[in-house]
Amino acid sequence: MRNILLLLTIFIISSCKTDLDLQPISSVTTDNFFANSNDFVQGTNAIYNDLLKYPDRCYNLSETRSDNLYAVSDGGVRDWEGVNDFYNDLSTNAYMSEAWVTNYNGIFRANLVLQNLAERGSLVTDTVLRTRLQAEARFLRAFFYFDLVRLFGKVPLVDKTVLAAAAANIGRSPVSDIYSLIISDLKYAADHLPATNGTTSTADTYAAADRGRPTKYAAKGILALVYMTRSAPTYSIDGPGLGLNEWQQAADLLNEIINSNNYAFLSSFTDIFSYTNEYNKEVVYNIDYTSGASPSVGASYPGILVPDTYFSAISKNTQGGLTIRPVSTNLLNSFETGDVRKAFTIQTGYTNTNGQVETRSFLKKYVDITKVPTVTQDWAINFIVLRYTDVLMLKAECVLHGAAGSQTADVDAIVNKVRTRAGLTANKVNVTLAELMEERRKEFAAEGSRWHDLIRSGLITSIIPAWIATEDVQNKIQPFTTNYIIYPVPKSQLDIAPGLYTQNNGYN
Template sequence: MKKYIYLAASALVFFAFTSCNDELNQLPLSQGTIENFYATPGDFVQARNATYSVAFHGMGTYGYANRVLNLSEVRSDNLLATTLASRDWEGINSFYTSISSNAYVKEAYISNYNAINKANQLLEKITEKGDQIFTNPADKAAMTAEARFLRAFCYFDLIRWFGKVPLMERTMTATEAAKIKRTPVADVYKLIISDLELAIPDLLPAYDAANFGRVTKYGAKSLLGLVYMTRSSPTNGIDGATLGLNEWDKAYQQLSDIKNSGLYKVGEDYEAIFKVEGNANLENVLTIPYTQSLPLAVGGNFMVELGYEPYFASVNLSAQGALESKQISAGFLNLFAATDKRKIFGIATSYTVETGTYKGSYTLPVFKKYIDPARYGNGREDWGVDFMVTRYTDVLMLMAECTLHGGGGSQADVDAIVNQVRTRAGVPADAVNITLDQLFTERRKEFFSEGTRWFDLIRSGKAVAIMNAWKAAEDTEGKIRTIENNSLLYPIPLSEILAVPGLYDQNPGYD
């Protein structure tokens, strides 16, 4: 399946559209170059595609998929990712307080602001030139809606990781940017919700295969639903993205609209969800596409993040970079019944390497849900495997969460959703009076290695207690710090703190 919408973005010369600078005050672009570029509808399409590319694929090695695997999955109780060596992910999993220069933390901040900058540029140029450039007003409205969605997507990602962040609703000079302090989360939410509410009416409900990957009306609704859920969740005693606002009914309505659209379906075969791509996969609500081995294509490498070199060698995919194992938590593995198809498909518990450096038999479990040799390209950076940000099963289970908070629906609806998920997994459909704790456990089994677990823990309001109980049970070598409320946010990158001394305060608890 070709993913066309990103190809033009790869062809853009890096003038003006790309910045590899770390400091926020270096992001604004030269006005002269911008003026020369936005002259045709094709220029606007390239600018839109470039915004998608940075928002979803990031700047350089990592993209959104890599980010959630490293900052959510690795941070969570699904993995005991400690190591004797010095690795960036060690500090993430072990809750070090000295990670303000961590590459994963910096990427989350820098890539999102680069994408926000591009979205702001695009919105400004549409306002300035759109009536002259676009002969069809619907094209102008759709492009505006996509830019608003991408800006909202990035700001929501930022506040979930960092809490307060600088709010920039327009392109700025370096001097202007150097005066913007961290904005209260409630004010950032105002822009996020406004952008999504303005975008949704002008987004199409679906796209053809050539445009797969562009955000649809229902992809935007899935984000808005999650925004309301996150705002509704307990504050955890920190200045983060959870505000305790009890807007579960608003979230339920957005998610219910997705269900009522009739465009999506719970896949009957769990394995097929991760192998069937594009419009043919009715689980796809919001998806980041990747294509391998094509000129100007964007190949992915997120499936390598949780991999292990001997496992790759066992399926004849060597030279992944001498990957160390990020050990799967024993408590997590023990949640599964022997017949659970999710574990059978998504976790390799034994494998053999016939020849070469890693020859031997292995019983160290490794996540393999997204590892598909059939979609391997020209190396570890070039996999043609799409990443589902939100799939339809997630929409239904989020609805169930809203229901249990009194947002709509009934207990019978919750039980039916969980039983549908269990039936597909090949385990007894015996859900009766499912509680929130039980629902989160079911989500943990359903969405492992998809980057949702840390966010689930945050929404539960029990992240600190759950993580400390996990540490006590599994951290036999004492490598992991005791988790506290401050651990639920990441630090502002040190490069941003130092760029304009005194402008940003650091999140509490970090060096």
């Protein structure tokens, strides 16, 4: 982490949020940068830069890890193959370092803004703006830490800026301590962020130019997911589950989102992800991208879903997806006949430029072949982190775990609502947790939730071994153990201060 904390000695700002009116600056030290309100806005905007690769990480470390993909390579060794196959030597895998370093870089930027607000916040003369910037920074810090906890379990707790020498002595904190900071930050954000977007900025409304920043309902939604994740089984590891019973706390927050009437269940599944329908009523929180800027602030996630040979086959520029990451047979067979989500989410084969027929399938949600950018990985589509359908189905999950509500009246109604939109018969009664999770699997495939859903539900210890037994026809996947619920600490971090961190069990 010492390396992480050195990254912003020179504070160079760029961001994935072009809506946020960024003006890059250079050769400005953190000691003298924060001198007026605009500087604090720019400093806060810089934190968003570390969300840029979050969707890619969802694909690489959640979708690929799960039973949604049978991601064995068809030539060469890919970083994602070891993730899919439960290798125990992943500490040198590039995906581990990216997740650790990027999240801590974001945390450092958030801490830097928060520290300067505490020390010289009076320079932000608009008190409403000052409070909002603090709430944004705390939301983002919580977001980064939640990602770290779900991926690595125990991590170093750094809630203020520290020098490199001090950072080299900060060990990993218990997961419960990390959660305490996350919850405190999200509660503050929920109390102080604006609720909506409007035409002018007020304490409870973002100006139109600030569209894309988190609202109080985004904070409530992430906080609900935090409570649900803490309530997952511990699996006897230092992972994200603490075995708590916080389903009611989560349900209360989800009901606040529902009762706000700020969001709606769209009648068309495909409209949720349309390039011409961003910021639709389904979106509770998304990460913004815009193509055509320099430096690029477009999305790379759609491009890495798709193998390069497919883009070549349709006469489009390749996007760096390299070879195919096949959808599992298990996921393909889980869709019922007539389910509109299957054709929209999955490309079932194609013929490449050599005339060879590729029979394997790949995920393609967020990919519009009429919108393929000419510049590699510069897609103009936002990534939805939390949407209204998720809120409804998370509420159903809480009810199944004992939160206030009727399973028949609430859970069945929500599941059948989702099925009706998918073009299926609304015939589910007395829906079980396993059935709910199977419906979530089809609804959110390619959105990065599957691995975390399996962990949170407690179903991972039965579903993943059974899936390996039937899916792994090439005998490449290693036996699953609960140690593999989380990932290893990157070796690059272990080497910075030998002996400071202990590697997670089960990994070299």
